[in-house]
Amino acid sequence: MKASGKRSISIARMMLLVAAVAVVAASPRFLSAAYKFLSDSTVYAPGYTETGFESIRLGMRRAEVLSRLGPPLKTRPKAGSVVLSYSETHVDGFRVLGLDPAYQTYHHDRG
Incomplete structure (x- = not known):
């Protein structure tokens, strides 16, 4: 059972990390910076x-x-x-x- 408990904590942490990345990636500031970086044709x-x-x-x-x-x-x-x-x-x-x-x-x- 302990191994299962550790695994569920790891999955919970991974889900939290994915959610945090999604929130940052969806922010207008991040999207604007990403667009400028990817579309720079200087x-x-x-x-x-x-x-x-x-x-x-x-x-x-x-x-x-x-x-x-x-x-x-x-x-x-x-x-x-x-x-x-x-x-x-x-x-x-x-x-x-x-x-x-x-x-x-x-x-x-x-x-």
């Missing part, structure tokens, strides 16, 4: 690396940025400066550098 510039992007420091010149990351996916003007976009995505997460009129890095963002 496109990065050919020379982009996370290490290279993290090495960019404020005040760096455009030539130095380009030597570390290569050309961006997009370049666009913004209020007298230039924005270099190194990623493109429909979900959260982007890699953008802002360069002032002297082409020095003034903004470094990884959303």
